[in-house]
Amino acid sequence: MARNDRRDWGEVQRRKTAKGWRYYPRYRLPGTDRRFTPGVAFETRGAADGWLKAERERWEDAVATGTIAQWLPPREFRAAAVVERERAAVTVADMIGRWIAYKAATSWEESTRQTVERQLTLRVLDVDGDAGRFATLPLVDVKRRDANEWWSAVWAQFPDTAATNNAAKKHVTAAFRWAAREELIPASPVDLESRRAKVGQGATRSDLPTIADIRMILAATPERYRFPTALALVHGLRTQEVLGLRRWQVKCSVDADGAVSWVVDLSDRERVRAAVRLMVDGKQQMVDKGLKTEDSYRVVPVFPEFNEMCERHMRLYAAPGADGVVVVTRNGTRLLDTGWNTTLSRAAGRAADALAEGLPEGEAAVVRKRVTDVRKHDGRRFVATELLEAGMTPVAAGAFIGDRNAAVIQEHYLRQTAERTAEGLARVAERLRGSGE
Known part of the structure; x- marks a missing residue:
């Protein structure tokens, strides 16, 4: 009852x-x-x-x-x-995982997903020290100071990797904005500024390799990889563009006077591919995809000085057939970008020793630092600077390297060479002397 x-x-x-x-x-x-x-x-x-x-x-x-x-x-x-x-109960790491899954399902290519995931793993998801604490925080409890502390810790732990640090910051910012749109949090607490490493600590180099530096590096590079390296260091091709080249894209022509010229044809949007490194079935492989931007589709003339090198490479080292890959290893497999990086680093080390030989200790140290710091992407800065100093407009120079944004060319690629700086100062000094007479 x-x-x-x-x-x-x-x-x-x-x-x-x-x-x-x-x-x-x-x-x-x-x-x-x-x-x-x-x-x-x-x-x-x-x-x-x-x-x-x-x-x-x-x-x-x-x-x-x-x-x-x-x-x-x-x-x-x-x-x-x-x-x-x-x-x-949702942590920052959980939210980032959901964001990556959402982007992969809606817009990203697999190469983008793997790149973003790798960068976030290195700086957020699987990192020791103070930077690693951020991933474990409950998402709803994250305050601006937590994001700021993570960003400071990243730079304290990794002062010489500005590119990876800033990429991770960009992804974290985007992930928190997505979380706010999905109403996982009321608003994003992340408002971080990009940083540049200090000079000598991974900063974008303010100087450039000289022509003599590049000549010596190419001479020290194994012949199988010499012309591909020249395409990167002297012609401004991106790593992905070089590794994606097929035999049909490297074209030779002879004019009425018998002069031979070569071009690298990146203009066919239906056929041209870039090569990116992906994990496929647990193994790293080079996989084809479209070029980076619309401006990337272009025709790049090979400088005449490299005609013989180009012809020799195509005859001896490119894979056979019109669609044969231009850059392959001695085993006939596609060259990984990491393997190419190692080859270039070793060549730069040998070139640095040769260039520094016989110089006073201080000068030798400067030369070694400048040459051993050379990376493939420096070739884009080198050729853009050379073209601009030769009188090309930023738009024309950008068209050559596949980036027509004049502001980007001026800010990211142009590096005033020491010789041009000295010449400019001398001209100003001469004019000042003349005005005082």
Whole structure:
């Protein structure tokens, strides 16, 4: 038989069930005819009374704070609490994983997904020290200071990797903005500025390799990889563009006077491909994809000085057939970009030793640093600077290297050479002397 025990706030009904006596609390919201129950039975009267007390306090708190409009009935309140607990359990790492999955499903190519995931793994998801704490924070608790502390820790732990650091920062910013749009958080707390490493600590080099440096590096490069390296260091081709080249793209022509010329044809949007390194079935492979930007589709003339090198490479080292890959290893497999990096680094080391030989210690150290720091991407800066100093407009120079954005050319690629700086200063000094007479 059921029995009701009335209280100042609600009542508790005692009922006999197959499992024994159970207690069912309920209450009427003051000033209304609305009655509410927890939707479950309690095994003890104390538990039922405790539920009524908590509900009374929840209502009185809403009255006191003027938030009656936001008050929820018990079942809705409990469901909202479950959602909030689940939301609070999501860490920064969990959110980043969801963001990557969303982008991969909606817009990214596989190469982009792997690149972004690798960069975030190195700086957020699988990193030791203070930088690693950020990934473990509950997403809903992240404050601006947490993001700032992560960013400072990244630079403290990795002062010489500006490119990777800034890429990770860009991805973290995008992920938090996505989380805000998905209402996982009310707003993004991430507002970080890109940084550049200090000179000597991985900063974008302010100087450039000289023509003599590049000649010596090419001479020290194994012949199989010499022409591809010349395409990167002297002609401004991107790594992906060189490694994606097919035999049909390297074209020779002879004019009426018998002069031979070569071009690298990157203009066919249907056939031209870049090669990117991906993990496929647990193994790194070079996989073809489209070129980086629309401006990348172009025709690049080979400088006449490299005609013989080009002809020799195509005759001895390119894979056979019109669609044969231009850059392959001695085993006939496609060259990985990492393998090429190692080859260039060793060649630069040998070139640096040769160029520094016989120089005073201080000068030798400067030469070694300049030459051993050479990377393939420096070729884009080198050729852009040479073309601009030769009188080309930024747009024309950009068309040669596949980037027509004049602002990008000026800011990221142009590097005033020491010789041009000295010549400019000498001209100004000469004019100043003339004006004083």
